[in-house]
Amino acid sequence: MADSPNSEGITKRSEVELKITGALRSLLDGGTPWGSVTVDAIAHEADIKRTLFYVYFPDRNAVLIRLGNQLIETTVQGIEAHWLVAADGPDSLRKEMEAFWRTQEGFSPVLRALMEGATVDPELKEYWKTLSRAFVEPTRRRIEQLREAGHQGTDADPEMLALCLILMTEKVLLEGLQLGGSSNDELVNAAFELWKLVLYGS
Amino acid sequence: MGLYFTFMSNVKLGKRAAHREDVEHRIVEALRSLIDGGMLWRDVTIAEITNEAQITRTVFYIYFKDKSSVLLRLGAEVKEALHEITHDWDTSTMGPDVIRRDLQRYTEVQRKHADLTRALRDATHLTPEVQKFWKAIARDFIAPTTRRILKERAEGRAPDGPDAQMLAYCLILMSEKVAFEALHYRGPDFDAVLDTAHQIWLKMIYGI
Numbered sequence: 001m002a003d004s005p006n007s008e009g010i011t012k013r014s015e016v017e018l019k020i021t022g023a024l025r026s027l028l029d030g031g032t033p034w035g036s037v038t039v040d041a042i043a044h045e046a047d048i049k050r051t052l053f054y055v056y057f058p059d060r061n062a063v064l065i066r067l068g069n070q071l072i073e074t075t076v077q078g079i080e081a082h083w084l085v086a087a088d089g090p091d092s093l094r095k096e097m098e099a100f101w102r103t104q105e106g107f108s109p110v111l112r113a114l115m116e117g118a119t120v121d122p123e124l125k126e127y128w129k130t131l132s133r134a135f136v137e138p139t140r141r142r143i144e145q146l147r148e149a150g151h152q153g154t155d156a157d158p159e160m161l162a163l164c165l166i167l168m169t170e171k172v173l174l175e176g177l178q179l180g181g182s183s184n185d186e187l188v189n190a191a192f193e194l195w196k197l198v199l200y201g202s
Numbered sequence: 203m204g205l206y207f208t209f210m211s212n213v214k215l216g217k218r219a220a221h222r223e224d225v226e227h228r229i230v231e232a233l234r235s236l237i238d239g240g241m242l243w244r245d246v247t248i249a250e251i252t253n254e255a256q257i258t259r260t261v262f263y264i265y266f267k268d269k270s271s272v273l274l275r276l277g278a279e280v281k282e283a284l285h286e287i288t289h290d291w292d293t294s295t296m297g298p299d300v301i302r303r304d305l306q307r308y309t310e311v312q313r314k315h316a317d318l319t320r321a322l323r324d325a326t327h328l329t330p331e332v333q334k335f336w337k338a339i340a341r342d343f344i345a346p347t348t349r350r351i352l353k354e355r356a357e358g359r360a361p362d363g364p365d366a367q368m369l370a371y372c373l374i375l376m377s378e379k380v381a382f383e384a385l386h387y388r389g390p391d392f393d394a395v396l397d398t399a400h401q402i403w404l405k406m407i408y409g410i
C-alpha cells in the first residue's frame with residue numbers, strides 16, 4: 001500500500017532532519033570546533049539550502065541538542081535495559097560501565113561541542129545540566145535497588161551519591177578524552193573500583 | 203657628577219617600575235570588577251577593561267597581550283590559595299577528619315573565588331593557555347594526594363586498594379566537579395554534596 005501524503009511528509013521531514021544532524025555530526029567528528037560551526041557549514045555538508053535548514057531547525061543549537069538527546073537515549077536505554085535489571089553483582093556493573101564508557105566515547109565530539117557551547121551559551125549551559133542529570137535518576141534507583149538487596153557501600157543519601165558518581169565519571173571521562181593523558185583503561189579501572197566500593201562496599 | 207646621574211637614573215627607573223605596577227594593578231582590578239559584577243567571560247572585551255581601568259587601549263597592550271593574560275594573572279591568586287591547602291601534606295598525617303577539613307577548605311576557596319573560577323572555566327574552552335593553567339591546578343592536587351594515600355597504606359592506617367594515583371585522580375576530579383556544580387548550577391545543597399564527597403573519600407581510602 002502506498003504511503004499517504006501525510007506519511008510521505010513525515011518521511012521527508014525525518015530524512016532532511018537526519019541529513020542535518022548527520023552533517024553536524026560529520027563536521028564535529030572531522031574536528032571542527034563548535035565555535036567554528038555555522039548554519040552555512042551544516043547546510044553545505046548536508047547538501048541542502050540554508051533556507052531549508054531553517055524549515056527544520058531554528059538554529060545550530062537545536063541540532064546539537066538533538067545529537068545530545070540521541071546520546072541520552074542511547075545511554076539511558078542501555079542503563080535501563082541492563083544495568084537496572086542485572087543483579088549479578090560487581091561483574092555486571094563492570095560490563096555496564098564499560099558499555100557506558102564506550103557509548104560516551106562514541107559521542108565524544110558531540111560531548112566536547114556541548115561542553116564548549118555550555119560555557120558561552122545559556123541555552124546549552126542549561127542543556128548540559130540536563131544531560132548530567134539524565135543519568136542521575138537511573139543511578140539513584142540502582143543504588144536503592146542494591147540497598148534493598150542488602151548491598152550497602154556507604155549510607156550517603158542515594159541522590160547525592162548518584163550525583164557525585166555521575167559527575168565524577170563525566171569529569172574523568174572528559175579529561176581522558178581531552179587530554180589523552182592517562183589511558184582510558186586505567187581510568188575505567190579506577191572509576192569502576194570507586195563505583196564498586198561505594199555501591200557494594202567491597 | 204657620575205654618581206648624581208646614576209642616582210637620578212635609579213630614581214627614574216624606580217618611578218617607572220612603580221608606574222608599571224600601578225597600571226598593571228589597575229588593569230587586573232578592572233577585570234576583577236567586571237567578573238565580580240557578573241559579566242560572562244565571552245562578553246568581556248578589551249574596551250570594557252580599559253574603560254573600567256580608565257586607560258587607553260594602547261596602554262593596555264603595553265602591559266598585556268590579551269584579556270586572557272589578565273585573567274591568568276588573577277587566576278594565580280586562586281592557584282596560590284589552593285596551593286596553601288596542600289603545603290603541609292607531605293609532613294602531616296591524613297586521617298578522616300583532615301580529609302573533611304581539607305575538602306571544606308577547598309570548597310571555601312572555590313566559593314570565595316566563585317566568579318573568577320567560572321570565568322577561568324569558561325575560558326578553558328576558548329584559550330589553550332587558560333586550559334593548561336586550569337588543568338594544572340587539579341594536577342597540583344593529584345601528586346600530593348597520591349603520596350598521602352600511599353603513606354596511609356604503608357603505615358597501616360589504610361588497607362590496600364586501587365592504584366593510588368588513579369584513585370587520587372578520580373577523587374580530586376570528583377571533588378572539583380561537584381564543588382563547581384554545586385556552586386555554579388545552584389542545584390544540590392552545597393554542604394550535602396560536601397558530606398557525600400567526604401563519605402566517598404573515606405570509603406575509597408579507609409574502607410569505612
